[in-house]
């Protein structure tokens with residue numbers, strides 16, 4: 001059995017010495033994700049992506065395994081020093097891994113098709129400490145993990161295949177020493193340092209949320225107010241409903257979706273509030289997000305009158321009242337146009 005001598009293909013270290021940390025920051029994660037589908041004994045399809053946070057910076061072309069860098073400075077950095085040597089050998093490592101998986105399948109009498117996943121990288125904490133990690137998943141379940149501090153592989157499930165894989169990988173002392181170095185020095189230090197130097201716009205990217213409010217009527221006795229918020233980055237966001245200026249507490253009437261990704265690496269979610277039609281209250285969807293600074297995005301919906309002009313007038317009056325209380329405000333045109341007459345959007 002041929003173990004994957006060169007797991008290093010997972011890591012494209014950028015060799016710059018040193019360490020960095022921003023005490024204000026959240027933990028930062030660099031990870032290399034590799035998914036391989038083994039359809040039968042003679043087939044292996046490999047895809048790979050590397051991310052900083054949730055932003056990809058590198059992919060592997062599935063057809064010829066060539067590397068695509070998302071930014072030119074990455075390919076420049078990766079062509080320097082020892083990185084160049086590593087770059088020339090990652091395809092050999094990949095072939096060794098594929099052979100290792102096929103051998104393991106035969107020894108343990110597993111069945112095709114099979115999906116094997118690798119997840120390796122580093123978490124950098126705000127207190128400047130960092131932790132490298134490398135896990136292998138087998139058909140969607142954790143199989144083995146590399147303990148960086150102990151320089152050894154440990155089974156993550158009580159199975160024959162997990163035992164065999166961890167024992168087999170642990171026999172390769174030079175690989176274990178190499179992996180420890182790769183994770184804790186190259187990924188945890190050099191990759192992060194390079195990002196700090198060149199990739200500030202990646203780490204500090206911000207996209208403004210766009211919010212729309214519209215209503216649905218599932219039954220004559222019920223009105224669902226939907227606040228749809230999209231196009232924002234980074235992911236953390238706060239969306240709340242205000243009834244006559246007071247925040248509506250969590251409860252059965254309030255239903256907020258999970259945060260879902262958009263194709264352009266932004267996020268979306270919606271919050272639905274069930275109300276009684278024409279209950280005489282005013283409703284405002286309030287969005288807070290890092291990109292807005294200390295301002296909030298407020299989108300009002302008037303639940304009083306069916307007449308559009310009156311609705312707009314009241315909404316404008318509400319805006320003016322809120323704005324004068326808040327001290328300043330400005331108008332921001334909504335990008336979406338749904339239900340234009342019954343919603344008004346502004347930021348304060």
Ligand SMILES: *[C@@H]1O[C@H](CO)[C@@H](O)[C@H](O)[C@H]1NC(C)=O
Nearest residue numbers: 038039040041042043044045
């Ligand atoms: C193995 O799987 C690949 C991909 O699904 C397929 O193209 C190929 O024909 C299969 N080979 C055998 C021997 O079954």
Ligand SMILES: *[C@@H]1O[C@H](CO)[C@@H](O)[C@H](O)[C@H]1NC(C)=O
Nearest residue numbers: 060061062063064065066067
């Ligand atoms: C890999 O394949 C893609 C698409 O087929 C192609 O654009 C790219 O140039 C290829 N890279 C190499 C190094 O052959």
Ligand SMILES: *[C@@H]1O[C@H](CO)[C@@H](O)[C@H](O)[C@H]1NC(C)=O
Nearest residue numbers: 027124125126127128129130
């Ligand atoms: C740094 O922070 C991490 C995560 O909060 C913690 O696990 C670790 O022990 C801390 N290290 C030190 C030296 O404070």
